[in-house]
Every structure is written in structure tokens, then in C-alpha cells.
Amino acid sequence: MTKILPREFYSRNTLKIARDLLGCFLVREHRGKTIRAMITETEAYHGEDDLACHASRGRTPRTEVMYGAPGHAYVYMIYGMYHCLNVVTERKDFPAAVLIRELANIERMKTNKNEWEKITGIKLDGPGKICKFLQIDRKLNKLDLAKGEKLWIEKTAQNIAKRDILASKRVGIDYAQHCREYLWRFSLSAEALAKTGR
């Protein structure tokens, strides 16, 4: 019984996945070190009709990965200095992804393995900060997240109640006309996060 989310998890409706990812754990293995943190905020980008989605202008070299099989990473550079991590969703040839915006309860695996120590004093509240801290860049674009190598997501340890999921407008997409009104940004309530301890 593995905790790694399989491809079937990603081969579903993007909005549902964006909500289901809350409380799940993003795991990054790099240079012999492993870091794990709980996903607490996401945004959904769904199809060519979503004017905020990079695929709204169709298939290009950059957006190609979003048209591919679900469960792969879509990592792009923004503003010349930051990277953003997305997970590709939906069936093949339907472009959609979920942006990982915030992580909490950050832990590092001790060298003796199978034991985690909390990392305090940092906040990963923003896609740029997440990628900087986890050393995620374009080299990880198109990585298969279902394989459990370098980067993957593990299922939540507890059930997240619907009332603990807050929906709001996506940020930084003022150009997206009516699509900017969509409540496709999802976050874990402060109360629910407090219950996860740590």
C-alpha cells in the first residue's frame, strides 16, 4: 500500500483535484535530502476556454506538457526570476493543471531516515518561494509525479471536511476578463490547519 498519489488521481476534474490536494504532502528528494510539506493552497487552470490558463492561446512548446498525460509536473519560469510548480490534470489532450501556491508544516528527513524534523522560521506562502526552497526549476518540467522519483505527492493523512476548504478568486490574472471572477483558488482554513498540529 503506497501513499504516492497514482496517475488515476490526476486523471479527473481539475477543480476537484485542486480541492483534494489540500492536506496532501508534497515531497522533494534532491541531492540525498528529502523535504516534505503539506499543501495548503492551490489554484485550478482549466482548458483553453479559461483565459487565465496558459493554454488559452492553444498548443505551444511551453503548454505542450499540459496537453499530455496527467500526473506530470508543469514548471515554468515567471518574471525572469521565479518558478511555479503545477501538476497536470485531466485526460490527455485536454490542457489543465493545478498550481501549488502554499505549503505548511515543513519537515526534513533526518539522516537516519524514517524520522522527520520540523523546519521552523520559514513560510512557503507563494509559488515562487516554494520552488526556490525545494530547488524546483525547469529541469523538472514534464517529470512524472506518479513514479515517486525526485518529486511526488502523498495522500493526506486525514480527511479534509468541505467546510475546511475556502474558495476565492485567483491572483495575478487581471487580464483574464470574466475568468478572473472564477472561485478557483482553494485554501485550507486556519482552523483545519491548526488541527494538523505542529
Next chain:
DNA sequence: TATACGATCACCT
């Protein structure tokens, strides 16, 4: 080939 701008962040007033 040239240009405009962005799914951000840190720092300023």
C-alpha cells in the same frame, strides 16, 4: 530580429 509582458516577490512610501 524586436518588443511587450507575465499564474511573483521584496522592498519602498
Next chain:
DNA sequence: GGTGATCGTATAC
């Protein structure tokens, strides 16, 4: 509230 950093990508020429 506002702005600069900094470069890949899309689009125009």
C-alpha cells in the same frame, strides 16, 4: 498603496 528586478515566451514585424 506602488515599483523594480529580470528573462522566457508569444507575438508582431
